[in-house]
Amino acid sequence: MNTRFDRIVEDNAWCPGCGNFSILAHLKEALEEMGLDPLQCVVVSGIGQAAKTPQYMSVHMFNGLHGRALPVAQGVKVSNPSLTVIAEGGDGDMYGEGGNHFMSAIRRNADIINIVHNNMVYGLTKGQASPTSQRGFKTPVQTEGVHVEPFNPIATAISLDASLVIRTFSGNKEHCKAMLKIAIEHKGYVLIDIFQPCVTFNKTNTFKWFKENVYELPDNYDPTDKVKAFEKSLESHPFPIGVIYKSPNKDTLETILREESNRNGAPLYQHQIDYRLLGDEINKHI
Amino acid sequence: MRNSVSVLIGGSAGQGIASIETLLTKGFKRSGFYTFSTKEFMSRVRGGSNTTLIRISDTPVNAPDFKVDIFVPLDTNAFFHAQERITDETFVIAKKGDYECDCVRYDYDLESLAKAIGNPIVSNTIAAALVFGLLGCDGAVLREIISEFYTNELLAVNLKALEVGAELARENGNCRYCIKPNSLMRPKNDLFLSGTEGVGFGAIAGGCNFISSYPMSPSTGVLTFLAKQSRNFGICVEQAEDEIAAFQMGLGVWYSGGRAITTTSGGGFSLMGEGVSLSGMTENPMVVYLAQRPGPATGLPTRTEQGDLELAIYIGHGEFPRIVLTPGDPKECFELARKAFELADAYQIPVILMSDQYLADSYFNVEQFEIEDKQPTAHVVKTDANYKRYALTPEGISPRGIPGYGEGLVLVDSDEHTQEGLITESMSERNEQNGKRLNKRELIYDEVITPEVDKEGEIAVVGWGSTKHIIKEAVERLADERIACIHFSWVYPLSESQLASLQKAKYLIVVENNATGQFAKLLRLHGITVHEQILKSDGLSFFVDELSEKLSVLLKEIR
Numbered sequence: 001m002n003t004r005f006d007r008i009v010e011d012n013a014w015c016p017g018c019g020n021f022s023i024l025a026h027l028k029e030a031l032e033e034m035g036l037d038p039l040q041c042v043v044v045s046g047i048g049q050a051a052k053t054p055q056y057m058s059v060h061m062f063n064g065l066h067g068r069a070l071p072v073a074q075g076v077k078v079s080n081p082s083l084t085v086i087a088e089g090g091d092g093d094m095y096g097e098g099g100n101h102f103m104s105a106i107r108r109n110a111d112i113i114n115i116v117h118n119n120m121v122y123g124l125t126k127g128q129a130s131p132t133s134q135r136g137f138k139t140p141v142q143t144e145g146v147h148v149e150p151f152n153p154i155a156t157a158i159s160l161d162a163s164l165v166i167r168t169f170s171g172n173k174e175h176c177k178a179m180l181k182i183a184i185e186h187k188g189y190v191l192i193d194i195f196q197p198c199v200t201f202n203k204t205n206t207f208k209w210f211k212e213n214v215y216e217l218p219d220n221y222d223p224t225d226k227v228k229a230f231e232k233s234l235e236s237h238p239f240p241i242g243v244i245y246k247s248p249n250k251d252t253l254e255t256i257l258r259e260e261s262n263r264n265g266a267p268l269y270q271h272q273i274d275y276r277l278l279g280d281e282i283n284k285h286i
Numbered sequence: 287m288r289n290s291v292s293v294l295i296g297g298s299a300g301q302g303i304a305s306i307e308t309l310l311t312k313g314f315k316r317s318g319f320y321t322f323s324t325k326e327f328m329s330r331v332r333g334g335s336n337t338t339l340i341r342i343s344d345t346p347v348n349a350p351d352f353k354v355d356i357f358v359p360l361d362t363n364a365f366f367h368a369q370e371r372i373t374d375e376t377f378v379i380a381k382k383g384d385y386e387c388d389c390v391r392y393d394y395d396l397e398s399l400a401k402a403i404g405n406p407i408v409s410n411t412i413a414a415a416l417v418f419g420l421l422g423c424d425g426a427v428l429r430e431i432i433s434e435f436y437t438n439e440l441l442a443v444n445l446k447a448l449e450v451g452a453e454l455a456r457e458n459g460n461c462r463y464c465i466k467p468n469s470l471m472r473p474k475n476d477l478f479l480s481g482t483e484g485v486g487f488g489a490i491a492g493g494c495n496f497i498s499s500y501p502m503s504p505s506t507g508v509l510t511f512l513a514k515q516s517r518n519f520g521i522c523v524e525q526a527e528d529e530i531a532a533f534q535m536g537l538g539v540w541y542s543g544g545r546a547i548t549t550t551s552g553g554g555f556s557l558m559g560e561g562v563s564l565s566g567m568t569e570n571p572m573v574v575y576l577a578q579r580p581g582p583a584t585g586l587p588t589r590t591e592q593g594d595l596e597l598a599i600y601i602g603h604g605e606f607p608r609i610v611l612t613p614g615d616p617k618e619c620f621e622l623a624r625k626a627f628e629l630a631d632a633y634q635i636p637v638i639l640m641s642d643q644y645l646a647d648s649y650f651n652v653e654q655f656e657i658e659d660k661q662p663t664a665h666v667v668k669t670d671a672n673y674k675r676y677a678l679t680p681e682g683i684s685p686r687g688i689p690g691y692g693e694g695l696v697l698v699d700s701d702e703h704t705q706e707g708l709i710t711e712s713m714s715e716r717n718e719q720n721g722k723r724l725n726k727r728e729l730i731y732d733e734v735i736t737p738e739v740d741k742e743g744e745i746a747v748v749g750w751g752s753t754k755h756i757i758k759e760a761v762e763r764l765a766d767e768r769i770a771c772i773h774f775s776w777v778y779p780l781s782e783s784q785l786a787s788l789q790k791a792k793y794l795i796v797v798e799n800n801a802t803g804q805f806a807k808l809l810r811l812h813g814i815t816v817h818e819q820i821l822k823s824d825g826l827s828f829f830v831d832e833l834s835e836k837l838s839v840l841l842k843e844i845r
Contacts, residue, residue: 038695039689039690039693039695040689040690042542042689044538047700052709054697055699055708055709058695059695060689060690060695060696060697061695061696061697061698061699061707062538062541062568062698063697063698063699063700063701063709064534064537064564064568064700065534065560065561065564065700068530068531068534068560068561068564070531071526071530071531071532071534071535071538072534072535072537072538072541073538074524074535074538075496075498075534075535075536075537075538075539075540075541075542075544075546076538076539076541076542076689077538078496078522078524078535078538078539078544079496079538079539079541079542079543079544080542080543080544080688080689080690082690083542083689083690100527100528100531101527101530101531101534103527104526104527104531108524253524257522257523257524258522260516260517260522260523261495261516261517261520261521261522261523262516262517262518262520263520263522267542267543267544267690267691268495268496268522268539268542268543268544268545269542269543269544269666269688269691271493271495271520271544271545272661273490273491273493273519273661273662274518274519275491275657275659276659277518277519278487278490278491278519278657279657281487281515281518282477282487282657283475283477283654285477285478285479285483286475286476286477286478286654
């Protein structure tokens with residue numbers, strides 16, 4: 001499917017068969033089908049193979065530093081709330097290097113979509129363990145197998161009362177696209193953790209493995225029940241996919257900061273300085 | 287009759303030093319004196335030994351003396367903490383029998399006096415009234431200020447305390463340290479501003495509409511100042527989870543057209559290193575307020591030092607231009623904070639505005655100044671469909687578009703990038719983009735602020751940042767016509783035009799509040815010969831009397 005979000009790319013850095021290709025395609029299609037304008041979309045990313053995603057799309061791009069997509073994305077959203085802001089990267093980028101920002105972004109609840117490509121391995125640095133690697137996973141560094149507990153982003157996000165928590169699988173096109181649309185539509189912070197295979201460095205958690213280790217949440221599942229959602233987040237082998245948790249409605253960061261600073265919704269670039277008031281304030285120091 | 291008097295108040299945190307300070311500084315200022323105050327304090331929320339120095343004069347003074355004329359220790363610890371600052375002429379208002387000193391002691395128990403009139407907490411007001419009387423100031427002014435501050439019972443007891451204090455002054459020889467204001471010379475409506483407030487107002491004048499910081503002494507004052515003013519001036523304020531995020535949020539704000547600042551001290555700034563580098567690479571503007579304290583590591587959290595100049599100049603991997611500004615008083619803080627936003631925006635670079643605990647926490651007498659009420663130059667362009675963020679232009683600066691304003695896409699990349707903003711490993715494009723970034727330095731040279739040269743002479747005493755007025759007064763005291771004072775408020779990058787005044791001098795003395803002479807090293811890199819250095823890194827600022835003494839020793843050698 002052709003979309004207005006396509007970019008002609010001569011030299012893609014991803015391996016053939018990489019799950020990133022599917023996620024990129026699903027995202028572009030989701031944005032297209034929702035009628036969004038590329039000129040109103042910003043994708044902020046960090047470093048890693050997943051973080052290259054905006055290089056291959058036609059959107060505004062801030063491809064920054066490893067782990068730092070979330071603070072930049074929050075800054076962009078506060079500065080101009082009319083933009084659709086996506087922070088996208090891999091499990092190492094978002095959960096490892098950017099772990100502190102991940103927790104704080106959830107708590108701040110800016111209206112951004114946090115897409116995490118989760119392949120349980122480091123790709124760009126060639127095959128070391130990532131925060132979501134399963135115990136026992138052998139790599140050139142973890143030669144005897146990973147000896148730490150895997151990070152559970154879903155449980156973490158629910159514990160911090162994330163506005164919306166989603167997990168999906170890149171290999172399930174319909175599900176993944178549907179979930180991306182729900183994420184984009186949602187007002188508030190969304191974590192969308194997308195399982196994807198790494199064809200080069202992860203020979204354990206393969207396409208087949210993921211396919212056999214996920215199941216779709218049934219239609220009667222209630223994501224607003226926080227305790228149930230937490231229970232779901234602890235399930236593994238198979239892992240549930242779908243909208244796992246939805247918090248009660250809450251204000252977004254950009255709304256709160258604007259109320260607190262007496263601003264309307266206009267972007268910050270339209271800022272005017274009140275020099276008369278500034279003079280008055282300075283004169284209080286006479 | 288004296289022309290300058292120093293009053294030192296010492297006590298533990300929470301003991302009410304601030305209330306005496308407020309009463310006296312307001313009182314002195316309203317009585318027509320040029321007034322300056324500075325403080326040094328321990329890194330504790332309660333207890334410890336802290337002092338505030340208030341200096342008044344009939345001519346402008348904006349620097350502290352070490353030795354003081356009047357000392358009010360609110361407890362015994364305060365006395366021992368500051369006893370080196372006492373001379374045999376110092377009038378110490380102290381509790382009888384607490385300690386011995388070669389000084390003029392006023393032995394009385396202010397606390398008992400305060401209790402006697404109904405409330406022990408007004409002992410500070412008694413002390414203030416006594417100091418006021420000793421200096422021959424009109425008690426009515428103090429009465430007026432107290433009436434503005436307190437109401438009802440508190441007002442009544444404070445007014446009583448005022449009477450008690452005034453009476454004690456009469457008994458102890460009113461006018462013992464008499465000083466008369468120079469009402470003709472001192473302009474009406476001048477301001478009493480701290481370095482912190484100068485930076486805060488300057489940021490507002492520079493169009494700041496976002497601040498994200500992690501609190502760290504001594505930079506936090508600007509964060510709280512802007513938070514307090516957020517409703518007045520539409521400033522979005524967010525406390526970040528760490529300094530890394532604080533800087534990155536600011537970059538996101540600038541990227542989409544806002545004007546952000548982050549505030550920190552050396553430790554936090556170290557964490558911002560990658561952000562500074564990202565600002566350089568993406569040509570995304572950013573403003574950092576760096577208020578120094580002594581390092582390394584946690585160092586002396588509440589003390590002062592000029593130890594982070596090299597950090598500011600060299601922080602961040604790779605090669606890219608930046609500007610480092612070093613104001614020397616609240617007025618320069620205002621002007622340069624404002625200018626920092628303009629420079630960052632115009633040249634698409636990180637701009638670092640440096641201060642330190644001494645400057646941040648000291649109050650200066652500042653002549654009222656005009657605020658030019660012109661909105662900042664719009665450096666952001668409306669994009670067209672063919673927009674390229676990193677276009678090569680004859681001017682050397684790629685016009686900066688922002689998302690959502692125009693028909694183009696704005697791509698910025700921390701990787702080396704094409705003109706469009708996409709990742710590349712092409713060597714020729716690397717050279718073009720790297721060259722463009724580095725060549726901005728040449729354009730920046732046109733903006734530099736030449737150092738302020740005070741007096742002429744073949745011996746130049748050179749400083750930067752917060753030492754400005756201390757050096758100036760120390761040199762004035764020497765009354766040696768061979769000496770010129772040179773103050774740098776723009777320290778990086780240094781251009782030839784800034785160095786001319788140094789090249790003229792036959793003998794160069796660089797004064798710095800650090801241990802290794804970081805600015806002197808920078809001058810030497812530019813081929814300047816530095817003959818002598820006066821350095822200090824014990825956590826305190828220089829003092830006029832101390833520096834003047836050190837200079838006079840050096841001058842004897844030159845003779």
